[in-house]
Amino acid sequence: MSGSVFGDQNPQGWIRFSLSKTDYDAAFALGFLGHTLYRRGEYAEAMQCYEESLALFVKMGQGYVIGRLHSHLGDAALALRQYESARQHHEQALSVYKDIDVYWKEEHIDLGASWGVPVSVMSLGDVALAGGSSRQASGHYWQALQMAMERPRNELYLHLLLGPTKLWAQEGRVERAVEVAALARHHSASVEETRTKADELLERLQAELPPEAYTAAEARGRTRDLETTLHELLVELGPAAGSEAIPGGSGKVDTGGYSDG
Numbered sequence: 001m002s003g004s005v006f007g008d009q010n011p012q013g014w015i016r017f018s019l020s021k022t023d024y025d026a027a028f029a030l031g032f033l034g035h036t037l038y039r040r041g042e043y044a045e046a047m048q049c050y051e052e053s054l055a056l057f058v059k060m061g062q063g064y065v066i067g068r069l070h071s072h073l074g075d076a077a078l079a080l081r082q083y084e085s086a087r088q089h090h091e092q093a094l095s096v097y098k099d100i101d102v103y104w105k106e107e108h109i110d111l112g113a114s115w116g117v118p119v120s121v122m123s124l125g126d127v128a129l130a131g132g133s134s135r136q137a138s139g140h141y142w143q144a145l146q147m148a149m150e151r152p153r154n155e156l157y158l159h160l161l162l163g164p165t166k167l168w169a170q171e172g173r174v175e176r177a178v179e180v181a182a183l184a185r186h187h188s189a190s191v192e193e194t195r196t197k198a199d200e201l202l203e204r205l206q207a208e209l210p211p212e213a214y215t216a217a218e219a220r221g222r223t224r225d226l227e228t229t230l231h232e233l234l235v236e237l238g239p240a241a242g243s244e245a246i247p248g249g250s251g252k253v254d255t256g257g258y259s260d261g
Contacts, residue, residue, distance in 0.1 A: 027056035027065075034072060043079040050076065067096030074123060083131040090127060094120035118144040118156065122163045129166055137167055142237035145230060154189035157230055162197055164233050169201070174208045175217040181205065182221025183229060 034049035054069040074089030097117045125140030141163040148156050161184040168177035184190060185198035206214050 023056050023060060027053045027060070027062075030056070031065075031069065031072075034076075038072070038076055038079075041079075043076045047073060047076040047080070063096060063100050064102060067093045067100070067102070070096065071120060071123065074127070078123075078127055078130060081130070083127055086127045086130075087124065090120050090123045094124070118147045118160060121147065122160055125163050126166065129170060134167060134171060137163075138237045141167060142234065145234055145237070149230065149234070154187070154226065155191050155194075157226060158184045158187050158190045159194045161229070161233075162194065162201065164237065165198075165201055169205060169208075174205055175213060178202065178205050178209070178214060178217035179221035179224060180229065180233075182218045183224040183226065186222045187226060 030049045030053035034046045034053065037043075037046035037049060050069050050073045054066065054073070057065045057069060070089045070093035074086045074093060077083075077086035077089060094117060097120060102116045121140050121144040125137040125144065128134075128140060129137035141160075144160050144163065145157075148160055161180050165177045165181045165184070168174070168180065181198045181201045184194055185202060190198070202218070209217070
């Protein structure tokens, strides 16, 4: 077995790797530090780490990591209410994921959480919702769910339910939000990130309802059928995916063919 990760047939690759190893290690260290700061709520400091990490990865041409860092920068910018910056970063991430053909990758939450085309589309919905455009947010959430229906995977379905849940909560439909969040939280296919974020949503929503109403809504959500809920959301969100939803008037996100399955 060769002692090189590139094998004996690619010494030039090994040389390039050796020369760039210091930058490579520093870039990853900055990214991990950014994750830690983000989880602690130190969003400005996290952004700085992500930006420095991104600059190094751009220098090295690490495509998928560049996309992920734009996703992280978008999340941090959203937390800081820098909505235009958040939108630009998530659009850039979406472009990278389309170029490298990444649909969805589950990741441990401490490593920056899941990523891919439909996740970026949902994130653009989150940005629109935070910026006050529930109609545009609906369009993005609808598109993300529609794309997921073309490539069936329960783990992704459940993750994408979190977007509409935020929409219902903002519109005052709190019991509906609790039901959908409880489904996302307690379904057997739910992954760690989805469960964690659903718990955070449910904790906030619990404070907005009388105890009896919350308990009843949460119980209904636990027994909801996932497929039925997805179809209900597609119908419910679909009429809102009109000319305001996506710039350009088509009402759809340019997914680069992902919606074709």
